[in-house]
Amino acid sequence: MSVVTSLGRLAARGVEGALAVAVRVWRARQHPPRRARLERFGAILQLTVPRALVFVDRAFARRVLAVDRPAIWAGPETALGDAPLSAPLEAHLQLTNRCDAGCQGCYTGASPEGAPGEWGLAEWMRAIDQLADAGVFHVALGGGESTVLPWLGELAEHARRRGIVPNLTTSGLSNLDRLLAISGQFGQINVSLDGLGATYARVRGFDGFARADAAIRALRRAKREIGINVVVTRHNFDELDRLFAYAAQRRLSEVELLRFKPSGRGARAYAELRCSDAQHRAFLPAVLAAARRHAVRVKVDCSYTPMLAHHRPDRALLAELAVYGCTGGDFLIGAKPGGQLTACSFAGPAPAAPGGERPRVTELLRYWAAPGAFGAFRSWRDAREPCASCDYHSLCRGGCRVVSAHTVGDATAPDPECPRVVDAAARIHVPVVR
Amino acid sequence: MGRGKILAIKWGMNPNSSSLGVDVTFLLVGATVLAAVTPVIGALLRWRRAIPVDQADR
Numbered sequence: 001m002s003v004v005t006s007l008g009r010l011a012a013r014g015v016e017g018a019l020a021v022a023v024r025v026w027r028a029r030q031h032p033p034r035r036a037r038l039e040r041f042g043a044i045l046q047l048t049v050p051r052a053l054v055f056v057d058r059a060f061a062r063r064v065l066a067v068d069r070p071a072i073w074a075g076p077e078t079a080l081g082d083a084p085l086s087a088p089l090e091a092h093l094q095l096t097n098r099c100d101a102g103c104q105g106c107y108t109g110a111s112p113e114g115a116p117g118e119w120g121l122a123e124w125m126r127a128i129d130q131l132a133d134a135g136v137f138h139v140a141l142g143g144g145e146s147t148v149l150p151w152l153g154e155l156a157e158h159a160r161r162r163g164i165v166p167n168l169t170t171s172g173l174s175n176l177d178r179l180l181a182i183s184g185q186f187g188q189i190n191v192s193l194d195g196l197g198a199t200y201a202r203v204r205g206f207d208g209f210a211r212a213d214a215a216i217r218a219l220r221r222a223k224r225e226i227g228i229n230v231v232v233t234r235h236n237f238d239e240l241d242r243l244f245a246y247a248a249q250r251r252l253s254e255v256e257l258l259r260f261k262p263s264g265r266g267a268r269a270y271a272e273l274r275c276s277d278a279q280h281r282a283f284l285p286a287v288l289a290a291a292r293r294h295a296v297r298v299k300v301d302c303s304y305t306p307m308l309a310h311h312r313p314d315r316a317l318l319a320e321l322a323v324y325g326c327t328g329g330d331f332l333i334g335a336k337p338g339g340q341l342t343a344c345s346f347a348g349p350a351p352a353a354p355g356g357e358r359p360r361v362t363e364l365l366r367y368w369a370a371p372g373a374f375g376a377f378r379s380w381r382d383a384r385e386p387c388a389s390c391d392y393h394s395l396c397r398g399g400c401r402v403v404s405a406h407t408v409g410d411a412t413a414p415d416p417e418c419p420r421v422v423d424a425a426a427r428i429h430v431p432v433v434r
Numbered sequence: 435m436g437r438g439k440i441l442a443i444k445w446g447m448n449p450n451s452s453s454l455g456v457d458v459t460f461l462l463v464g465a466t467v468l469a470a471v472t473p474v475i476g477a478l479l480r481w482r483r484a485i486p487v488d489q490a491d492r
Contacts, residue, residue: 043487
């Protein structure tokens with residue numbers, strides 16, 4: 001490639017980036033997103049350009065916020081992580097369980113019929129209102145396949161009006177025209193892509209790569225903030241570098257890597273699809289090498305924190321990047337298609353508060369501070385070994401509760417796939433998951 | 435009163451409706467680059483001083 005061609009492409013990307021920033025600013029002026037939320041440690045501030053949630057202490061917050069002595073600061077200043085946040089940062093709304101794809105590892109067990117008692121637009125708008133009142137910054141909309149819902153754009157618009165930024169995950173397998181028409185409503189759209197070509201079929205159980213790829217190309221023409229979600233399994237692990245190359249070729253904004261979870265149909269397929277212990281140990285170096293080689297931004301899901309900690313990265317750096325393990329029922333919550341509140345999308349409905357029933361997402365404000373809210377998801381501070389003595393425990397929080405519940409039968413147990421847990425179990429000759 | 439400090443920055447937005455996605459790209463470049471970026475973020479925030487907070491939060 002000639003120098004002139006390279007410079008031309010660089011200039012084109014620069015212009016495109018500037019245009020995207022301008023669109024983001026324009027949209028933020030139309031419907032300003034929530035800009036700040038007070039916390040016991042100080043506050044969380046939202047930036048639109050660059051897009052970030054910034055956690056600051058009280059002294060910093062006093063300098064930038066129009067507050068004097070808010071009630072939430074009446075007690076002593078705590079450290080970030082000492083207690084659950086005053087509300088989630090984001091809510092993961094599983095708007096429907098309808099989906100025709102039939103993926104063998106689907107974490108919700110989605111079907112063409114969907115789930116009984118699914119909510120409609122009016123109920124989800126009330127949920128958005130409750131989340132806005134609680135101070136939530138973002139919602140991640142998904143399913144099932146939420147693009148089957150004719151009112152998806154209306155709900156996204158309502159979220160914007162209430163100061164919440166809606167984001168979306170889609171399979172890209174259907175309803176592309178409908179999605180293209182409303183793509184501007186969303187902060188970020190990621191298409192699920194678990195492999196290229198034949199690998200896609202091997203992981204998902206059907207050949208949908210060409211359709212997903214077509215959707216990615218069409219969405220990318222319409223919008224800059226398009227990425228891919230990759231559920232990492234033992235079948236596509238060796239293809240991660242090629243997936244990053246694909247993302248670079250399609251000029252996508254990010255690759256988000258998700259650990260396979262034993263949830264929905266994924267529980268039955270878990271033994272076959274989950275990564276091996278060796279792959280978990282190789283995960284971080286492999287991912288960072290691919291991100292560097294192809295110059296693509298990489299995000300990982302909360303359940304990968306034990307695999308990051310295994311390489312003993314700078315603990316302070318992880319904290320500054322807000323890299324946490326299980327933050328279900330704290331930084332994030334989920335809601336099932338019928339509105340049932342969950343600690344995360346993979347978990348079952350949250351336990352009932354004393355004297356109450358299992359909560360709906362429209363009851364978040366009342367439930368959030370109830371004794372025993374979110375059960376095992378908030379008990380990570382009572383860790384047992386080898387988590388209790390781990391330097392990274394306050395960040396990792398014991399790994400994925402859903403994996404522990406499925407594999408060990410105890411949601412409070414240390415994540416059995418954490419390399420440190422595997423090694424500890426080997427020392428005392430306990431059978432482990434490899 | 436001190437100037438205060440930034441405790442953490444969560445970059446980007448998470449579209450994934452099943453887990454909290456965190457940007458680990460900074461692990462490639464290390465703490466030095468983040469240490470250089472953080473003051474810029476601080477300056478951006480201070481530039482927009484008197485950010486309103488919802489009445490319910492006060």
